Amino acid sequence: MRVELLCTGNELLDGSVIDSNSAWLEARLFELGIEVTEKRVVPDHLPTIAAAIREIAARADFLVTSGGLGPTPDDLTAEALAQAAGVSMVENAGVRAAIEAKLAERNRVYSEAQARQAHVPSGAEVLPNRFGTAPHIQMKLGHCQVMLLPGVPREFYGLAEAFVLPRIGAALSADPTAAHYAFLEVRCYGVWEADMVWAVRELPDRFPGLRVGTRTAAPENHLKIRASAKTQAEAEAMREAARAVIRERLGDRIFTEDSRPLPQVVFEALRDRAATVAFAESCTGGMAAALLTDWPGASEVLRAGWVVYTEEAKQRLLGVSAQLIAQHGVVSEEVAVALAERARDRADTTYGGAVTGWAGPGGGDAKNPVGTVFVALASSSGATVVERLSFPGVERDRVRRGAAYALLNQLRLAAGGS
Ligand code: ATP
Ligand code: MG
Helix, strand or coil: CCEEEEEECHHHCCCCCCCHHHHHHHHHHHHHCCCCCEEEEECCCHHHHHHHHHHHHCCCCEEEEECCCCCCCCCCHHHHHHHHHCCCEEECHHHHHHHHHHHHHCCCCCCHHHHHHCEEECCCEEECCCCCCCCEEEEEECCEEEEEECCCHHHHHHHHHHHHHHHHHHHHHCCCCCCEEEEEEEEEECCCHHHHHHHCCCHHHHCCCEEEEEEEECCEEEEEEEEEECCHHHHHHHHHHHHHHHHHHHHHHEEECCCCCHHHHHHHHHHHCCCCEEEEECCCCCHHHHHHCCCCCHHHCEEEEEECCCHHHHHHHHCCCHHHHHHHCCCCHHHHHHHHHHHHHHHCCCEEEEEEECCCCCCCCCCCCCCEEEEEEEECCCCCEEEEEECCCCCHHHHHHHHHHHHHHHHHHHHCCC
């Protein structure tokens, strides 16, 4: 099935607005098993829009447009559809009444500007828009169903959910030749994107009909699988076979097989095990704690956090000895361990996590240059684990985020969460 998108608007071509409507719709269509064949962006210019509609309608099964349905003179999409169809614009009594009613609520009267929005191509289907004033218009052009959506994202999403996706979905289910799909998303931490892809590189050859895609949301890497087959059962069997290979190759670098971010996985793992944590953070400035407080119910898990930025604060607030700092340096394995254990003891928690490092651009010493971070996790049972991270030449923000995630990942491994 061929689905194409047409976005209108000068603002999309001069860099002032990013076309996010089509990305959103593409993702929703992909879930149905449809890949958009082509999309085009054109300016607010009547002959250009009309020509694009005519050209696309000649080859596509569905054409969805975005923008240009408002009351201003640069809103030309409905008129362009009329031109493409070779029909005139006619006033629609229902739309007019709806606009008049909305205006009356605001003590405004129907004017020539609004009259534009009440005009639709003759013979078009007019559907109610409870998200705004412009009507939702659909019209068959040859064998192509043309669907006009407003540009305002909230209205675009609402009308697409109500009228566009259900119709395309229905056409798809009525098509006996259409493939069936099963999806899988696997999220990893601690593996480079290229290595993640390399680890599962033979999947598409082994399972014809399987597609593998990746996305990076640093420091997470996500693997997306789409299995397609003639029946739903076959598609699901293929997905499960692929899942087994992926698990075998990526092991505990997989932190979830759904769409939860790492901090949420960690939070839920701790909560489900009734475990608690406290943090002593230096260069992350409380970021690890903040990542856990994104989730409602965080107080069940996070008991306390110290931002011990200076050497003096590490000594005074957490009792790390001046001698230990002098002996090993403030950015050292020993200081990270001491901070983690003190945080655990002072807050009386299951776990104590700590970060100390040089986020840059200044700081560092010969042994531990800028970009070196130690993260440590102490637990109420078992030895304290400590990890030395190295982010050479990486900008400050990414060092800090990388360190906070590394600490959360230690917590995930300790709590056995996935
Ligand atoms: P209105 O009734 O508000 O005029 P409209 O259907 O005429 O709606 P446009 O005028 O084209 O839509 O765009 C309205 C606003 O929606 C724009 O200012 C822009 O911020 C946003 N917008 C337009 N197209 C897109 C797009 N493809 N992706 C994201 N936002 C968009
Ligand atoms: Mg407009």
